[in-house]
Amino acid sequence: MLPDTETEKNKNIRNVYFGLPEAGILHHHGKQFVPDLKKAVLTELFRGRPEISADISIGEQKLLEELCPTAAFETNPFCLNLGKCVFCKECYFALPEKIKFTNDYKIATNDPEQLKIFPGQTSPVRFNDTLRRKEIKKLFRKSLKLRQVSAAGDNSCEMELNAAGNVNFDMGRFGIEFVASPRHADGIVITGPLSENMRAALEITWDAIPSPKICILVGTDAISGGLFAKSPALDRSFLENHPVDLYVPGNPSHPLTFINGVLSLTGK
Numbered sequence: 420m421l422p423d424t425e426t427e428k429n430k431n432i433r434n435v436y437f438g439l440p441e442a443g444i445l446h447h448h449g450k451q452f453v454p455d456l457k458k459a460v461l462t463e464l465f466r467g468r469p470e471i472s473a474d475i476s477i478g479e480q481k482l483l484e485e486l487c488p489t490a491a492f493e494t495n496p497f498c499l500n501l502g503k504c505v506f507c508k509e510c511y512f513a514l515p516e517k518i519k520f521t522n523d524y525k526i527a528t529n530d531p532e533q534l535k536i537f538p539g540q541t542s543p544v545r546f547n548d549t550l551r552r553k554e555i556k557k558l559f560r561k562s563l564k565l566r567q568v569s570a571a572g573d574n575s576c577e578m579e580l581n582a583a584g585n586v587n588f589d590m591g592r593f594g595i596e597f598v599a600s601p602r603h604a605d606g607i608v609i610t611g612p613l614s615e616n617m618r619a620a621l622e623i624t625w626d627a628i629p630s631p632k633i634c635i636l637v638g639t640d641a642i643s644g645g646l647f648a649k650s651p652a653l654d655r656s657f658l659e660n661h662p663v664d665l666y667v668p669g670n671p672s673h674p675l676t677f678i679n680g681v682l683s684l685t686g687k
């Protein structure tokens with residue numbers, strides 16, 4: 420039950436985030452935690468997987484290419500690359516009849532091609548089982564310890580990753596946890612656009628993790644550089660030298676996007 424002192428403003432904040440008519444986790448779920456992390460439904464206001472109308476014209480495509488702040492619209496063929504999108508919704512504001520954002524949060528994948536949303540596409544973003552290294556499912560299905568490195572992150576994705584372990588989302592129920600030392604970790608989770616200043620720390624952390632190990636990019640900044648993609652302060656060479664096992668789009672990524680992506684990666 421909500422306390423009597425709950426203000427209208429607080430109720431609205433809860434409603435927007437969780438999409439609950441009378442909000443309050445206990446009131447909605449009957450439990451402090453989300454009972455089923457794979458079937459949870461987010462509010463319609465959530466900016467998840469976009470859909471582009473099949474009849475979008477060449478002129479409208481050009482308009483979107485020009486207004487997007489991160490060049491997320493690609494050409495030949497035309498598509499929206501989730502790895503570059505910061506979910507600002509400017510494209511929707513310009514052409515609300517031709518593009519919309521669904522509340523589908525399951526947009527993490529191990530296949531960069533799956534990050535591309537084409538006109539007329541309504542199918543979900545899929546995880547490609549054939550691209551997953553065999554040892555990942557075998558070794559990490561029941562337990563996965565991760566070390567997080569914020570490589571010039573702005574603390575938004577980092578906060579959502581913290582939330583993934585809280586009592587509400589509780590990814591620990593699947594044996595997924597963040598650990599303090601890379602020597603105790605099975606993989607690295609990178610946030611931020613990867614600055615030159617953080618290059619050495621990233622390499623040292625990666626080297627300290629025992630093999631076999633996995634690499635996960637969380638957030639648009641980590642996947643593509645996002646708004647900072649052209650900054651001279653970045654050094655993204657780490658990604659040229661190490662394979663990426665999972666891309667988790669979002670700006671920031673939602674805890675459910677991260678958790679469901681990791682569950683797909685580990686074959687849960």
Ligand code: SF4
Pocket residue numbers: 486487488489490491492499503504505506507508509510511
């Ligand atoms: S929501 Fe994404 S695709 Fe649309 S304008 Fe913003 S960054 Fe570009």
